Amino acid sequence: MNTRFYNARILDKDFQIIQGELHVVGNRIAYIGPEKTQDAYGENAWDREIDVKENLLIPGFKDAHTHSAMTFLRSFADDLPLLDWLNKQIFPMEAKLVPEDVYHLSKLAILEYLTSGITSNFDMYFYPEQIAKASVDCGFRTVLVSPMNDFSSSPREMEEDYIKYNAYDPLIRYCLGFHAEYTTSQDRLKEVARLAQKYQAPVFTHNSETEAEVRQCIERNGVTPTQYLDKLGVWEYGGGGYHCVYMTQEDLDIFKRRKLYVVTNPGSNTKLASGIAPVQKMLDLGIPVAVGTDGPASNNCLDMFREMFLVTGLAKLREKDASAVGADQVLKMAVSEGARCCGLDDCDCLAEGKLADLVMIDLHRPNMQPENNLVKNLVYSGSKENVKLTMVNGSILYEDGLFSIGEDPEEIYAKANEIIRKYRA
Amino acid sequence: MNTRFYNARILDKDFQIIQGELHVVGNRIAYIGPEKTQDAYGENAWDREIDVKENLLIPGFKDAHTHSAMTFLRSFADDLPLLDWLNKQIFPMEAKLVPEDVYHLSKLAILEYLTSGITSNFDMYFYPEQIAKASVDCGFRTVLVSPMNDFSSSPREMEEDYIKYNAYDPLIRYCLGFHAEYTTSQDRLKEVARLAQKYQAPVFTHNSETEAEVRQCIERNGVTPTQYLDKLGVWEYGGGGYHCVYMTQEDLDIFKRRKLYVVTNPGSNTKLASGIAPVQKMLDLGIPVAVGTDGPASNNCLDMFREMFLVTGLAKLREKDASAVGADQVLKMAVSEGARCCGLDDCDCLAEGKLADLVMIDLHRPNMQPENNLVKNLVYSGSKENVKLTMVNGSILYEDGLFSIGEDPEEIYAKANEIIRKYRA
Numbered sequence: 030m031n032t033r034f035y036n037a038r039i040l041d042k043d044f045q046i047i048q049g050e051l052h053v054v055g056n057r058i059a060y061i062g063p064e065k066t067q068d069a070y071g072e073n074a075w076d077r078e079i080d081v082k083e084n085l086l087i088p089g090f091k092d093a094h095t096h097s098a099m100t101f102l103r104s105f106a107d108d109l110p111l112l113d114w115l116n117k118q119i120f121p122m123e124a125k126l127v128p129e130d131v132y133h134l135s136k137l138a139i140l141e142y143l144t145s146g147i148t149s150n151f152d153m154y155f156y157p158e159q160i161a162k163a164s165v166d167c168g169f170r171t172v173l174v175s176p177m178n179d180f181s182s183s184p185r186e187m188e189e190d191y192i193k194y195n196a197y198d199p200l201i202r203y204c205l206g207f208h209a210e211y212t213t214s215q216d217r218l219k220e221v222a223r224l225a226q227k228y229q230a231p232v233f234t235h236n237s238e239t240e241a242e243v244r245q246c247i248e249r250n251g252v253t254p255t256q257y258l259d260k261l262g263v264w265e266y267g268g269g270g271y272h273c274v275y276m277t278q279e280d281l282d283i284f285k286r287r288k289l290y291v292v293t294n295p296g297s298n299t300k301l302a303s304g305i306a307p308v309q310k311m312l313d314l315g316i317p318v319a320v321g322t323d324g325p326a327s328n329n330c331l332d333m334f335r336e337m338f339l340v341t342g343l344a345k346l347r348e349k350d351a352s353a354v355g356a357d358q359v360l361k362m363a364v365s366e367g368a369r370c371c372g373l374d375d376c377d378c379l380a381e382g383k384l385a386d387l388v389m390i391d392l393h394r395p396n397m398q399p400e401n402n403l404v405k406n407l408v409y410s411g412s413k414e415n416v417k418l419t420m421v422n423g424s425i426l427y428e429d430g431l432f433s434i435g436e437d438p439e440e441i442y443a444k445a446n447e448i449i450r451k452y453r454a
Numbered sequence: 455m456n457t458r459f460y461n462a463r464i465l466d467k468d469f470q471i472i473q474g475e476l477h478v479v480g481n482r483i484a485y486i487g488p489e490k491t492q493d494a495y496g497e498n499a500w501d502r503e504i505d506v507k508e509n510l511l512i513p514g515f516k517d518a519h520t521h522s523a524m525t526f527l528r529s530f531a532d533d534l535p536l537l538d539w540l541n542k543q544i545f546p547m548e549a550k551l552v553p554e555d556v557y558h559l560s561k562l563a564i565l566e567y568l569t570s571g572i573t574s575n576f577d578m579y580f581y582p583e584q585i586a587k588a589s590v591d592c593g594f595r596t597v598l599v600s601p602m603n604d605f606s607s608s609p610r611e612m613e614e615d616y617i618k619y620n621a622y623d624p625l626i627r628y629c630l631g632f633h634a635e636y637t638t639s640q641d642r643l644k645e646v647a648r649l650a651q652k653y654q655a656p657v658f659t660h661n662s663e664t665e666a667e668v669r670q671c672i673e674r675n676g677v678t679p680t681q682y683l684d685k686l687g688v689w690e691y692g693g694g695g696y697h698c699v700y701m702t703q704e705d706l707d708i709f710k711r712r713k714l715y716v717v718t719n720p721g722s723n724t725k726l727a728s729g730i731a732p733v734q735k736m737l738d739l740g741i742p743v744a745v746g747t748d749g750p751a752s753n754n755c756l757d758m759f760r761e762m763f764l765v766t767g768l769a770k771l772r773e774k775d776a777s778a779v780g781a782d783q784v785l786k787m788a789v790s791e792g793a794r795c796c797g798l799d800d801c802d803c804l805a806e807g808k809l810a811d812l813v814m815i816d817l818h819r820p821n822m823q824p825e826n827n828l829v830k831n832l833v834y835s836g837s838k839e840n841v842k843l844t845m846v847n848g849s850i851l852y853e854d855g856l857f858s859i860g861e862d863p864e865e866i867y868a869k870a871n872e873i874i875r876k877y878r879a
Binding site: 100101102103104105107108109110111114137138140141144296299300301302304305325328329330331332334335338339341342343345346348349350351352353355356393394395396398399400401402405406409410411412413414430438439441442445446448449 | 525526527528529530532533534535536539562563565566569721724725726727729730750753754755756757759760763764766767768770771773774775776777778780781818819820821823824825826827830831834835836837838839855863864866867870871873874
């Protein structure tokens, strides 16, 4: 597919807005710049020529931490204390999951990502084969990360998956990872460190999400999760932590020294009453921060607009300072830092040669007017209503509310409802 | 306009979901119940018969505190400390406002309300004539509330407006009010109390929005704003306070005793770093709580979905309890309490005889699936993408992304941009 976007405003690689055209040839951006006559490409060069009507093209959002297939547990159990929620509601239902269901449930999440302008996800869940297949079948980009813990998967399986899924499809990558310190034995963690060493690869995990998690780790190991994992050598080649709500100065110093990514999940941390991450402090220290939705059981939606507002809003509340974490910074986190966190450096901005993962933002909507500042409009008042088109890897998967992912959404909805009915029975 | 909605799911007056039909005759709901053949009404009874396709009809959201015409300052100045923002950016621009501009800027806000399923607002701003005209011209429902302070309007003008706008149009009401304790002299406040007495009318004002406001009131008057205003008698016949973030036990007791409404504004309180209101405690005490967006300069959007998530999410964070302020409660606040707060008891739920202010929620979207719990889906993962139709007073003003408000939205956008350009020059 070759697509010419003309009459566009474009968020360029420096996050400045320019006027002109953006050309996609195959799966990459071939041109960004002033109006260019079609002659340069010869006749019939374009499959589609799209009049952007002065709307805004931006790089796709990267959902840097999620559990896609947990769509089946959206609104299944909420408004419960955390441990009741997890132990009595979530875990027993997850135990019923079969691989085929993960395929359908991941597809439901992909539909939702597309409505929010999310063009790739960093997905930690069981049954990588089904997740990868769902993404490839839809044309969606996914970086898998191992959810290994003491009860599922194993270091050997992770290594096999690492090799398999890094050669599976151009839309798929695979990262080393594990669920969390509190669910993974020291022996297994040492194996993770060995794999990181062997493949010179980054490692990702849930880290310091709740106060109790940190306290219990200190009781068990004498140090915080960050310090414990660092000592075991899992982050020798980088990686990062999801959540990172409760971080000591020493923890932050480790993240800074090792160039580890924080993936902040404000929607989930809010709804589960976990707390507010010290994002302003992280940025002040130069720690890279990406943004994730977490899974739909805890959030409950997969919406980067909600997350962006919460990143800045909660930082302002935490710091008691309305100037904390500005809109420009948040947008870069949701786009560029997210890309680099997932190892998708080729999707980190709109520039010639980069992969064509992009979104057309509808500015002809009341929440985007007047145009005092388009980036602030996006971060502070943007919503899914503004996502007019989502392109992944050069293919338009979502446009004007309709999906092109190879299956009727109604079938996917029906399957999701069938799955949860079956598990409830 | 007579409209028959069939094949619908309907949130009934007890907030239970029933299957069937909803009939609108003129501006009121004539029937809610099981399928009903058209014969009962005779031939050509309906101007429109709408197949709801198993989507959900809910009462419209009530934006119980806003400053609509501040749309011109959306994203004009953000990420600034509160006092710099207000004194250096907002006030100087507001001083440039002329009445005609308020008309166009209010219309821009109305477009945005409609996209979020908001069917009425409680609007505190200057130039009531222009606000009322904008609402009536669009077919939108507005309750005006006086923004009087020492620098604008006067008790006499408020009384004249009270009489005028309560007889202006069925879509318009007018409430007594004033900007805030800290901008209004005791003499003027006593005049407000006199008017409340004379008309046996409720009074609304900004109240205890920031820590500094409360501290300074105590320095001036020896008591909190709530206690000070109560002693002056402004709430003899009810009313309420916007924001109410910093409330002592005695303040809350006054609200409870006087049956005053709290209108919580979590988006604005977050973005301006004001703090988190004790909403769970208010509910525990039986204080009625409604929800408002505040104006688009501080929020920056007019989106009840964002507000609903923040009401529950911030309560969960504040209480460190994921079970705080459940989804059912939030929805009732945004709908029924909001209606009663504004004196719109006739719009508080979907029932026969009530005014036809309603919204069709599109459930055929990924964020609404699966259907584990429709109310939780709405509050925790709902967004403007789910607003398929917004009806005010029996007229469909918004449907499938298009507006029927008597003016091309592009003209309204152009005027808003023209106004801010003029002020900036």
